[in-house]
Amino acid sequence: MTGNIENNDNSQDEQHVGGTEPQGPRHKRSLTRRKVVVAGAGAAVAVGAGGALAAGAFAGESKPGKGAKGAKASASAGEVCYKLTSETTEGPYYIDADKLRQDITEDKEGIPFTLALKVIDSETCKPIANAAVDVWHCDALGLYSGYESSSTGGGGAPTDAPSGTPTGTPTDVPTGTPTGEPPAGGGGGGHEEPTDDKRYLRGTWKTDKQGRVTFKTIFPGWYRGRCVHIHTKVHVNGEWTDAGYEGGNTCHTGQFFFDEESVLASAAVAPYSTSTTERTTLTEDTIYDQSGVQGGLLQLKYNKKNIAKGVVGSITMGVEPDATHEGTDDAVQPGASASASASAS
Known part of the structure; x- marks a missing residue:
């Protein structure tokens, strides 16, 4: 795609991707390189009615003050500004x-x-503008786009399953000791290469001047070994161009979670x-x-009597702009056992 990409976040004035000045790093460091490839004429899609719902999602937040004095003026502001949001694994399906x-x-x-x-910024409490935020998650039945053949899902038993009890003794039983690592399908293991060209429930967009960004999607489902969640990455110190986002560092890799009440309702x-x-x-x-x-x-908002009408989820992420957190090294992988978690932490 060529030309500027319109930012449809209705909480701010219109912004454009092309020509936006990059955030400069506060300290010299080697930068990892990444690039967003803009796909198709429909790449920039308005949030629409969902954006209107999201506009009030931060209404109850205390505005960050200037410096330590401003942060101490509110206990909630202090909690947000001085606690980093937890880093987690990237998972195999990024x-x-x-x-x-x-x-x-x-x-x-x-x-x-x-x-x-x-x-x-968790240290200064200031919003981070022009950051590139990635989000991705499974569909209502636990499948990830790009990995439908390897993500496990939970769509029920196949309708053409064989019936009856097998008879006889198999003659091709394998012998010897198996070698290599088990496949990573279902969420465990390291990064996997995509197995198909589907890209639903994945996207990247820029934060506005207030550090805000809104996505429209569906409530995620679940799959074996994991609770309901959404993956995210935050990239900073790069440059927005007509082609997308280039350069910079990944300052946060995390996941968003849903309380049990909402999941049971869904x-x-x-x-x-x-x-x-x-x-x-x-x-x-x-x-x-x-x-x-x-x-x-x-933080979730929805009609308790009818969740099917829609849900708004909001959160503030406190990050270190100069740090690098790719979520791929020494991290607990999705689907890992409790013992694996303990040994990896």
């Missing part, structure tokens, strides 16, 4: 931001979900209700660190 857009839903069915994010709504996969609860999950907002727990 694709390097090849969809520059805010509406990542495509044609996936599910409960409408608006994700309202704010990115601030599980009663189709297509989530058709899943046959046993669900891992928030307290059982091996990635969520049980620290609430600091660990990525979203």
